[in-house]
Amino acid sequence: MAEGQFPGTRLRRNRRTPWLRAMVRESTLLPSNLIWPVFVTAGPEAEPIATLPGIVRHPLDALPALAREAASLGIPAIALFPSTPADRRSDDGREALNPDNLVCRAVRTIKDATDAIGVMTDVALDPYTTHGHDGLVDRKGRVRNDATVEVLVGQALNQVAAGADIVAPSDMMDGRVAAIRRALEAAGHHDTHLMAYSAKYASSFYGPFRDAVGASAHLRGDKSGYQMDPANVREALREVALDIAEGADSVMVKPGLPCLDVVRAVAERFDVPVFAYCVSGEYAMVEAAVAAGMLDRGRVVPELLLGFRRAGAAGILTYHAPWMARALRA
Ligand code: PBG
Numbered sequence: 001m002a003e004g005q006f007p008g009t010r011l012r013r014n015r016r017t018p019w020l021r022a023m024v025r026e027s028t029l030l031p032s033n034l035i036w037p038v039f040v041t042a043g044p045e046a047e048p049i050a051t052l053p054g055i056v057r058h059p060l061d062a063l064p065a066l067a068r069e070a071a072s073l074g075i076p077a078i079a080l081f082p083s084t085p086a087d088r089r090s091d092d093g094r095e096a097l098n099p100d101n102l103v104c105r106a107v108r109t110i111k112d113a114t115d116a117i118g119v120m121t122d123v124a125l126d127p128y129t130t131h132g133h134d135g136l137v138d139r140k141g142r143v144r145n146d147a148t149v150e151v152l153v154g155q156a157l158n159q160v161a162a163g164a165d166i167v168a169p170s171d172m173m174d175g176r177v178a179a180i181r182r183a184l185e186a187a188g189h190h191d192t193h194l195m196a197y198s199a200k201y202a203s204s205f206y207g208p209f210r211d212a213v214g215a216s217a218h219l220r221g222d223k224s225g226y227q228m229d230p231a232n233v234r235e236a237l238r239e240v241a242l243d244i245a246e247g248a249d250s251v252m253v254k255p256g257l258p259c260l261d262v263v264r265a266v267a268e269r270f271d272v273p274v275f276a277y278c279v280s281g282e283y284a285m286v287e288a289a290v291a292a293g294m295l296d297r298g299r300v301v302p303e304l305l306l307g308f309r310r311a312g313a314a315g316i317l318t319y320h321a322p323w324m325a326r327a328l329r330a
Pocket of ligand 1: 122205279
């Protein structure tokens with residue numbers, strides 16, 4: 001009988017019973033692996049989002065209860081995304097620097113209510129610009145890198161002053177991580193965690209998110225001039241290497257399911273926590289199939305999120321976070 005061959009080797013032996021499968025399981029999914037992206041509105045009521053069934057924009061006064069509940073479910077952090085009213089948008093996105101803007105008020109509301117959960121904010125100008133781009137544009141509509149970085153630094157400092165624990169630049173400008181880190185250190189914010197959206201692709205899976213934050217109606221052109229080409233993975237490794245060198249505490253790959261190979265490549269190469277964002281279009285795909293009776297949420301969502309963990313993700317940003325955390329506890 002040759003070694004490592006049937007019948008001496010029978011891989012089904014390890015799959016025979018639930019306890020055996022548990023004993024040899026390679027990956028786990030815990031509530032602590034989930035980060036919950038939450039949309040915020042300045043309005044008084046929760047607002048449904050047509051392209052994200054089951055997800056609403058939350059009014060400020062709903063945030064304390066929401067944060068306490070997430071913490072009690074074992075979710076370590078919430079990522080806040082403001083839906084900015086059209087009259088607060090401008091060409092230069094200066095509302096990003098307003099200490100009383102919606103996201104700063106949301107951060108303070110949560111931080112005043114509980115310390116049991118981390119609060120993460122997105123650094124990019126798209127919630128605040130009339131053209132919907134993540135940065136400042138020139139006369140030809142191209143996003144200007146260095147001028148944008150200066151504003152992003154101010155935006156990040158503004159969020160941290162409001163109490164943000166984690167700042168997450170999602171803009172894909174070159175050099176922004178170094179600039180933000182330098183400014184944070186200079187301002188004495190030595191402990192702010194910087195999660196870099198390092199490998200963020202120009203993806204069509206962000207569509208429902210742009211509806212949720214009111215950017216779809218504004219966006220002129222697309223973001224391929226700064227977000228990554230979905231054809232590339234070697235370039236993602238360069239982005240990650242730069243962001244680590246510039247002072248990122250963790251890095252992110254986005255979108256998720258179309259990029260699990262990128263998650264794997266980054267996790268193998270770098271000793272930094274890697275996060276993946278299972279984005280709005282991925283959530284919408286699953287929920288549309290569930291609503292049509294084509295898929296069973298109770299089975300597909302755990303399988304899908306476990307796939308991120310198997311690929312090497314330390315955690316997953318997912319709109320399914322509270323649902324998943326509850327299911328894990330049951
Ligand atoms: C903003 C930002 C986007 C997402 C997170 N931060 C949209 C974009 O880059 O256009 C997408 C998240 C999602 O689709 O769930 N820069």
